[in-house]
Amino acid sequence: MYRYDQHDQQLVDARVAEFRDQTRRYLDGSLSADEFRHLRLRNGLYIQRFAPMLRISIPYGLLSSAQMRMLAHIARKYDKGYGHFTTRQNIQFNWPKLEEVPDILADLATVQMHAIQTSGNCIRNITSDPFAGAAADELVDPRPYCELTRQWATFHPEFNWLPRKFKIAFSSSTKDRAATRVHDIGIHIVRNAAGELGYEVYVGGGLGRTPIIGVKIRDFLPEADLLSYCEAILRIYNLLGRRDNMYKARIKILVKEMGLAAFAEKVEAEWTTIKDGPLKLKDGDLERMKAQFSQFELDPTAAEDGSYAQKLSEDPAFAAWTRRNLKDHRVPGYKLVFLSLKARGVAPGDVSAEQMDAIADLADRFAYGELRATHDQNLVFTDVRQQDLYPLWQELGRLGLATPNIGLLTDVICCPGLDFCSLSNASSIAVAEEIFDRFEDLDYQHDIGSIKLNMSGCMNGCGHHSVGHIGILGVDKKGEEWYQITLGGSSGNDASLGDRTGPSVERAHIADAIQTIVETYLKERLNEEEGFLACYRRVGMPPFKAKLYAESQA
Amino acid sequence: MSILLDRHGQRLEDHYPELAADQSVPANQAVLVPWARFGEIPENSKAGLLLPNTTDVLALPEAALRLPLLVLEFPSFADGRAYSQASFLLQRRHYPGQLRARGQAVVHDQLNMLRSCGFTQFQLRGDQDIDLCARLLSNQPSASTLRRFPSLP
Missing domain, CATH: 3.30.413.10 (Sulfite Reductase Hemoprotein, domain 1)
Structure with a gap:
């Protein structure tokens, strides 16, 4: 964790005072609505469809357990009891009152957090690898x-x-x-x-x-x-x-x-x-910057533990979770653990105040008091000993955070959509839920393998649809929700933009369309090793297009 | 009446009346000349020069850099081009004279940023609370002056 020095704290405190003054001048009429808009945006405050939205900065996605508890407090005290993790590794609250935002910022400042430059035409939150410092394939800690x-x-x-x-x-x-x-x-x-x-x-x-x-x-x-x-x-x-x-x-x-x-x-x-x-x-x-980060000693005997192997052989559900939700750590005996925020009936990226508190406790118990937000809207504990994985999995299961779907079809990146955002053309969250229901069967998902499904409610692309292996974009046609589909996007080393399949699909057929695309892939792939993206790049659009539009006309 | 403040919030008198369209550029008198009529300014003039925020200041003739005052324009509250013009003028052209900000962004909420970018004079927008602005420049430390990288003038 980066620990503030006096200078950092002074800066954040000064910004709270400055924003409080700007809010006061707006409310008393001495600051125009338009100019206040520019100023509040530079502090992450939007006026949304139903209420203001406050976006809080999580630099490079790194959070301490104390900060997570503060987010829980804010969710409870100023919002409706939950928050939404975004694709910029930040968190948004959708229901704060404008007059209370300065108080929220003051609370955040007590745990070295702020909302500075989370919006507006300025340099936004700096993002990075959520595995930073722990990844097996890392050159240096970024x-x-x-x-x-x-x-x-x-x-x-x-x-x-x-x-x-x-x-x-x-x-x-x-x-x-x-x-x-x-x-x-x-x-x-x-x-x-x-x-x-x-x-x-x-x-x-x-x-x-x-x-x-x-x-x-x-x-x-x-x-x-x-x-x-x-x-x-x-x-x-x-x-x-x-x-x-x-x-x-x-x-x-x-x-x-x-x-x-x-x-x-x-x-x-x-x-x-x-x-x-x-x-x-x-x-x-x-060097000074590195020294400002808290260091913790990893357990040198972690790899000697035998209980992990035993649990893997005893408990198939645990084993299934480890296959999807763990990644390799640079140190043997440690794992990176994904907390899936993509559970049935929950908007992707949403976390309740109770979950936040519980996650903070688990971070203290198992993960050196730290966690990360990822750009695909999940959370990660980066440093967990293998002997702790089984009890952690059990706890996460109770919290609804152990869905073994990381990197699978239901691990959808999704914007808040019509439910919150005034720009959206699409009820993205409802569509995500429908897709979740359709593909909930895990064996089927495992058979499909790693795939990125990204969905945005409008062209601004907050859900990164253009770089999804399958992308879905909400478009408005005469007041009705339609969905444009793209295939073949990627945001990885081989970054590419998806190609449009053709005319957009109506709301009632979107889940069918995704199923058709997935079935076409399963039929076209050379073998189980060939993932969706590789298959699409090999066979191109024609087979997908043929299936998709043949069926929609039938 | 426009109000002019210096970097410390002190009131300045504006010695540079704007050149009228039908007036010729006087030989030895402080006056503010628009960029379009730069060519009419004689050598060793006391004139100030008003630059639109679309002017490429890297290509500005040396003669312009010998003038005692350059005025950079902020045509709207959120158009920050003149901030970077100021950086170019100071860091790449080493302009030694007075640099004045004027226009829609010269307001309480941007004064510290303007000062940090090296502006030396601030022609406040008409609706601004003069005392509040002067106080801000004279003492209050604000968030935007507490930056660490780099330490600016």
Whole structure:
């Protein structure tokens, strides 16, 4: 856990006071509604369909048990008893009262949390691999780099009024688990041939109406130049990004319209002049940042435990859960554990206050008091000894958090949809539930294997539909809900955008359509080893299209 | 009457009346000249220059950088281009004169950001509470001045 020093605390406290004053001036009429909108958005406060929505920042998805308990408190005291984890590793509350938001922020500040820059046209929460620090395939722990970047981005005076929002993600492992290629800046921490650490930098990725996969702007940026390079990119974007049309204002459009070479030339020219200035990381900067993270000793004897193997052979339900919901840890005897937030009858990403408290207790008991939020809207305990897995699984089962479906069809990424959001065309949550019911049979899901189903209620793409192996997008046709389907998207190392199947499908047929697609895949695949994405990339759209539209006409 | 504050919240007098459309640029007098008429400014002028936020300041002629005052324009509350123009002027062009912010964003809630980006004068938007703004600049530490990377002027 990154622990605030006095300076960090002072900054967050000052922001609470500032926002309280802004709210007061809005309520007494001395601040216009339009200007307050800009200011409150920079503090994560939206006015939604039914009530305000407050988005709280969880930097790179990392939470302590104390913070989780505070979220439970906020859910209970100011909201309707639950919160919603988002695809930016943040959490949203959908029912706070505007007048109470300053109090919520003051409560959050007591556990080193805030809502700074979780919305608005500024640099948003820095996201990263939810397995950071524990992943078996990791080069270095990306979190100190993320934190450094967070501190640079927080209240950056020059970049608070950008043409549009700006998202930065870090990855430091062989497998990209942070969807870096669909970020405005995606940073891969790498080592060059000389053995030096540095970054491979991607720019101009993003989802939304015009989804674009980011392109590489730099093969290798020296480690000390992280912030100056980001600054150069942001400066060029701030000046040249389009402001005439909000749908063309993201950096992806600028890079596309200018061409990568011309854009890169301007960035390099700027970077060359500032790289040896105050933004250059000094010896010890990263070390100090690392030291601000709490350290815990892992148990060196963890791998000696025999009870885990025994439980695996005795209890098939436990064994099934371990196959889907555990990932390898860098240290033998430890596992990363997924808490599935995709249970039957629950909106994807939703957690109740009672669950939050219980999760905090479990984190203290089994996981060194820490947990992570993932961009696919689940939670992770990163450091669990194998001997603790069985009791943890039992507890999670009681809490409804042990659905063994991580990476399977019902592990849907989904936006809040019509139920909350004023932009949505689709009741995404209800559709997700229908799909859950249709595919609940776990044997069937296991047979289908790893697959990403992503759903967004509108073109803004909060549910990342364009990078789902199967994507579903809610569209409005004369006041009716229709759904456009895409196939073949990916947000991993092989990032790609899904292709449209054809005309959209009406609400009543969406679950049938997904079933048709899945059945077509099962028929077309070479063998069980060939996953949905690989199969689609091999056979292409025709067999899916033929089946899908033949049936809808029948 | 527009109100002008310096970096510490002190009132400044505005010595730069805007050049009228039918007026020619005086040889030795402080006056604010729009960018479109930059070419009419004589050498060693005391004029100030008003730049739209679409001007490429990296390509600004050296003569403009010798003027004692550059005014950057914020045409709307949420259009932050002039923040980066200021950075370019100070860091890449090493402009030594006064840098003034004017327009819709020169308000209480953005003064600290403007100051952090190196603006030296703030022409407050007409509806602003002058005392509140002056107080903000004179003492109150605010969230946006507590940043750590980098430490700015």
